Amino acid sequence: MQQDKQQKTDSNNGTNNGGQQMTSYHASLDDFRSSKQRGGGGRPSTSRWPQNSQNQPRSNRRERFNSNRNRSSQSNGQKFAHENASRGEMVTFRGSKTLKICHLGGLEEVGRNMCFLEYGNDILILDAGFSFPSDDMPGVDYVIPDVSYLQENKSRIKAIVLTHGHMDHIGAIPYIMEKLGNPVVYGTNLTLGILKEKLEEFGMVNRVKTVVINPEKDELKLGNFKVGFFRVNHNIPDTVGLVIDTPSGKVVHTADFKFDLTPINEPVIDLGRVAEIGKNGVLALLIDSTGARNPGYAISESEIKSNLKDLFAKTKGRIFISSFSTLISRVQQIIDVTAEANRSLTITGRSMIATVEVASKLGYLKLPKELILTSQQAARIPEDKLVVLSTGTQGEDSSALTRMSRGEHKFFKIKKGDTVILSSSIIPGNETKVVEVYDNLLRAGAKVIDYKQMDIHTSGHAHQEELKTMMRLFNPKHIIPVHGNRYMRQANAELGYAVGVPEENVWVVDNGEVVELSETRSEKMRLKVPTSFVLVDGLGVGDVGNIVLRDRQAMAEGGIFCVILTVDHQTSQIVTSPDIISRGFVYMRAAEDLIHRARQEVKNIFRRQIAGRPADWSYIKTTLREEIGEFLFNETKRRPMVIPVIIEV
Numbered sequence: 001m002q003q004d005k006q007q008k009t010d011s012n013n014g015t016n017n018g019g020q021q022m023t024s025y026h027a028s029l030d031d032f033r034s035s036k037q038r039g040g041g042g043r044p045s046t047s048r049w050p051q052n053s054q055n056q057p058r059s060n061r062r063e064r065f066n067s068n069r070n071r072s073s074q075s076n077g078q079k080f081a082h083e084n085a086s087r088g089e090m091v092t093f094r095g096s097k098t099l100k101i102c103h104l105g106g107l108e109e110v111g112r113n114m115c116f117l118e119y120g121n122d123i124l125i126l127d128a129g130f131s132f133p134s135d136d137m138p139g140v141d142y143v144i145p146d147v148s149y150l151q152e153n154k155s156r157i158k159a160i161v162l163t164h165g166h167m168d169h170i171g172a173i174p175y176i177m178e179k180l181g182n183p184v185v186y187g188t189n190l191t192l193g194i195l196k197e198k199l200e201e202f203g204m205v206n207r208v209k210t211v212v213i214n215p216e217k218d219e220l221k222l223g224n225f226k227v228g229f230f231r232v233n234h235n236i237p238d239t240v241g242l243v244i245d246t247p248s249g250k251v252v253h254t255a256d257f258k259f260d261l262t263p264i265n266e267p268v269i270d271l272g273r274v275a276e277i278g279k280n281g282v283l284a285l286l287i288d289s290t291g292a293r294n295p296g297y298a299i300s301e302s303e304i305k306s307n308l309k310d311l312f313a314k315t316k317g318r319i320f321i322s323s324f325s326t327l328i329s330r331v332q333q334i335i336d337v338t339a340e341a342n343r344s345l346t347i348t349g350r351s352m353i354a355t356v357e358v359a360s361k362l363g364y365l366k367l368p369k370e371l372i373l374t375s376q377q378a379a380r381i382p383e384d385k386l387v388v389l390s391t392g393t394q395g396e397d398s399s400a401l402t403r404m405s406r407g408e409h410k411f412f413k414i415k416k417g418d419t420v421i422l423s424s425s426i427i428p429g430n431e432t433k434v435v436e437v438y439d440n441l442l443r444a445g446a447k448v449i450d451y452k453q454m455d456i457h458t459s460g461h462a463h464q465e466e467l468k469t470m471m472r473l474f475n476p477k478h479i480i481p482v483h484g485n486r487y488m489r490q491a492n493a494e495l496g497y498a499v500g501v502p503e504e505n506v507w508v509v510d511n512g513e514v515v516e517l518s519e520t521r522s523e524k525m526r527l528k529v530p531t532s533f534v535l536v537d538g539l540g541v542g543d544v545g546n547i548v549l550r551d552r553q554a555m556a557e558g559g560i561f562c563v564i565l566t567v568d569h570q571t572s573q574i575v576t577s578p579d580i581i582s583r584g585f586v587y588m589r590a591a592e593d594l595i596h597r598a599r600q601e602v603k604n605i606f607r608r609q610i611a612g613r614p615a616d617w618s619y620i621k622t623t624l625r626e627e628i629g630e631f632l633f634n635e636t637k638r639r640p641m642v643i644p645v646i647i648e649v
């Protein structure tokens with residue numbers, strides 16, 4: 001569990017947002033990765049959390065208020081899904097001779113990206129990622145897509161095709177594979193390498209069939225679908241866009257992408273192939289929206305390198321540099337710049353070490369052996385010869401950087417003369433923790449440099465000019481902006497209008513909404529596919545639902561107040577004075593008077609309820625809960641969760 005929590009914050013960030021925090025948050029989820037340090041284990045049980053529940057997390061409710069255009073239809077769809085669910089039926093498009101495109105996640109968040117295409121009797125799944133819980137989901141590790149529709153139709157699933165190895169695209173796979181009947185998973189070499197490392201943690205590596213594809217050559221025939229690939233740039237190598245031929249027409253998915261004409265360790269985006277695909281006509285383009293609010297072009301990874309190089313050249317003492325482990329291009333730059341500066345590198349932190357191992361084993365990282373030192377060796381070399389690479393840019397409690405900043409690291413303690421470089425942006429919500437690390441580093445005497453002071457971090461997602469170029473090259477009839485909250489997708493839609501796609505052909509839809517396309521017809525269906533949150537907490541998948549979560553929220557906000565009454569079962573009289581146990585409500589010793597009066601109140605309520613009638617314990621408990629709650633509120637203006645317990649002796 002401890003490891004899980006640590007892992008949860010060990011995320012990657014792929015955005016140079018020029019101070020636009022919201023954008024950076026989303027990119028960061030995207031770049032999250034797993035590592036061996038996560039606890040594995042079996043993943044049983046399922047329950048769904050209806051999206052229109054009142055107990056839905058606030059952040060999502062907020063997001064829903066932003067979704068004005070689709071609100072009415074959404075509530076219809078939602079209702080339908082529920083009516084169906086209550087009759088034990090599920091929406092199905094089986095046998096339909098038009099193309100259906102539906103997202104189970106990724107359209108109201110950046111995270112848990114998952115989409116499926118359906119035609120006739122065939123279903124094709126694209127990506128299956130997770131996202132992080134919002135603040136009001138205490139204790140939850142991840143949120144994964146609701147796959148109940150696919151589960152219901154699993155015999156028709158042809159395959160899962162992956163675009164790249166970030167956790168918001170592959171992170172849900174271990175949790176859903178069994179439910180989907182273990183379809184074959186296709187992806188590039190690095191993507192499947194990272195997936196396998198994750199499957200290994202779950203002991204599932206032998207149960208999931210994976211097939212490595214060659215994006216230059218391969219074309220997959222999967223029922224009614226024919227899937228081809230084209231290389232794009234992102235901040236992890238081996239990212240591919242998808243060209244899917246369907247009987248209704250050609251669908252293109254850009255994956256997470258940017259144009260990088262000078263990428264690190266990978267070929268340049270294949271614009272020739274993009275143009276060629278566009279020439280033959282594209283029915284629908286599904287396009288990354290994460291950077292749609294950023295003007296201009298994303299900075300090349302190589303530009304970051306020259307900035308890092310200057311910085312390394314100027315620095316005299318030790319250099320500590322932090323980034324995210326799946327920002328493999330960034331890690332490569334750090335390795336290169338270290339070598340060019342005649343320094344040695346030591347890597348600290350388990351997730352960083354694990355990713356570097358997988359990526360270099362598969363040839364996506366060039367890591368000269370002689371460059372790397374163990375922490376023990378590193379502690380002995382001259383200070384101006386050392387670079388220490390770690391994770392920890394989000395102030396994660398157990399990360400190497402946080403420990404170093406507090407002077408708790410086994411080998412490295414930050415001191416005057418050190419330079420610390422944070423090569424990523426901050427995920428909103430982590431600011432306080434980052435500020436604490438920042439303060440500690442400065443207090444220890446280090447010089448700290450982050451992306452706001454220098455271009456030492458860039459986005460992995462296309463900015464406006466790149467998005468428009470992609471739209472022009474593919475020249476699609478329809479555009480479906482994907483990968484991002486409503487406000488990002490709306491910004492992307494505006495770009496679509498700008499390049500001349502008619503407004504009625506740009507589909508800003510929400511999770512679960514189904515776009516139906518053919519050459520002659522296009523509409524958003526009235527029906528919705530269920531897209532509830534499925535929460536992962538420790539070994540449980542889906543077992544934490546709205547009731548458990550509501551209790552956690554109530555306890556987190558008001559604490560608990562437990563009243564234990566021991567009652568004679570013959571006379572129904574209280575045997576001893578009521579016991580009161582409380583946590584997170586008041587400090588009991590300092591509130592003796594309140595507790596004393598509460599005890600009296602309990603006795604009074606009990607006597608009133610018991611007077612002259614047979615004891616109905618459940619009614620008495622309800623009354624106690626309500627009236628003690630009221631009493632405590634009047635006394636303190638706080639609302640702890642009141643738990644009455646009656647023990648008969």
Ligand SMILES: [Zn+2]
Pocket residue numbers: 030031113166168169256483
């Ligand atoms: Zn992503």
Ligand SMILES: [Zn+2]
Pocket residue numbers: 030031164166234256460
């Ligand atoms: Zn990504």
